Amino acid sequence: MRLGVNILNWNQADDTLKCVSSVRSWQITEKVVWVVDNASCAADRDRLVAGLDKETLLVSETNRGFAGGNNLAIQAALAAGCQYILLLNNDARISEENVNCLRQALNDDPRLGIVGPTLWDGRNPNRLLSAGGGDIGTAVSPHLTTPPAPDEIREVTYAPGTCALIRREIFERVGLLDETYFFGGEMADLCMRAREAGYTVAIVGGAKAFHTVDRSSEIRHWLHIYYVLRNRFLFVRKFHRRRQWRLFLFWTAQSGRPWLQAVLAGDWRRERAIRLAVWDGWRGRFGGQNRRVSRGEIA
Structure with missing residues (x-):
């Protein structure tokens, strides 16, 4: 099944190109990569253009936030016939093996609509950042920090957009990311709508990704x-x-x-x-x- 990989850039071309390089190493045959530039400065965009190869660059002249930028690539992936769409932060890394683990989970259970890996600190690989989340409308600390067992697929309220694999039917049934959020909360929103439509959202215990949070800005x-x-x-x-x-x-x-x-x-x-x-x-x-x-x- 065709996989779309969506990576968002906003004035961080160097990080984005490192992420793209990591994705290039995957041997997944039916893989299409979209990079969205979210109204970065000219110098940053030039570095991005110079470093891309077979990846498709989508340019937004205005900063549309996480939701709006990703929606450009999601629409492109749907039009290209992608069955699964991976949202991947430019400061996150996931191996081909772990992506395949997420794909297998969706293949095995048609009720699963959105799955994510456990997220670990890129600077301290033994530190768990998130194993999914709870209700952001009621929970002060919605991130779950107890990882599922390696062979467990644990249902959660939402999977973080840092790295999440989404079945195309989710977007076809409940719509795209809500751009009203602009940044933060849009994945919790999408997961809630998916759950209301009868799908399950889960964290796959056998899959890991690493997130290095930018502290420079x-x-x-x-x-x-x-x-x-x-x-x-x-x-x-x-x-x-x-x-x-x-x-x-x-x-x-x-x-x-x-x-x-x-x-x-x-x-x-x-x-x-x-x-x-x-x-x-x-x-x-x-x-x-x-x-x-x-x-x-x-x-």
Whole structure:
């Protein structure tokens, strides 16, 4: 069955090309690779173009976030007849053997719609980062950190988009990634819709991937703080409407301590990211807000 591999780039051409190089080493015959450039600067895009070979580059002139950028490649993969689509972060690595383990899980069980590997720290391979996740609308720490047994396929609420293999029927039945999230939460959303459609989401115990989180960009750090918190409100709006106001209060209260710590430490960019996240969550202001968070506007 044809496999589509989708890799997203935003001003990290060097990391993206390393990821592409890793994927090139796979001997999977029916494999098509799409690289999406999400409105990177000209110099970064030039490095990306120079380093690609048989991979297809899709260029977005605006930053469409994780969901929007991946949706470009997902649509291309569906049009190309791919039966399975692998979302792979440019800072994640997975071997051909582990990809085949994920494919086998989908082949063996038609009820499985989305599967992921256990995620381990690329800098410390013995440190487990995630074994799937719980409900991001209600759980403060949704990442599960107890790995399944090597021969176990464990059902979870969602599989992280860092590395996830998705059956094409999922997109055909429930739609693409929700671009309203922009960054963070869109995979939890997709998994929830897949589960509501009768599919199972699982982590395959016999498959591993490694994720090396970028710690070099201060701006990305503040954006991550903002989107993770704000998108809890969006997820609650979509899937917990009966408890919406109670959960809004819950997430506002949860943000109080880190906000106060930021104030006391004089960490005004962190304070601003948290404040804007709660403000926008209550007001229903979603989508991409990179410039507002970076500049600290609240209008």
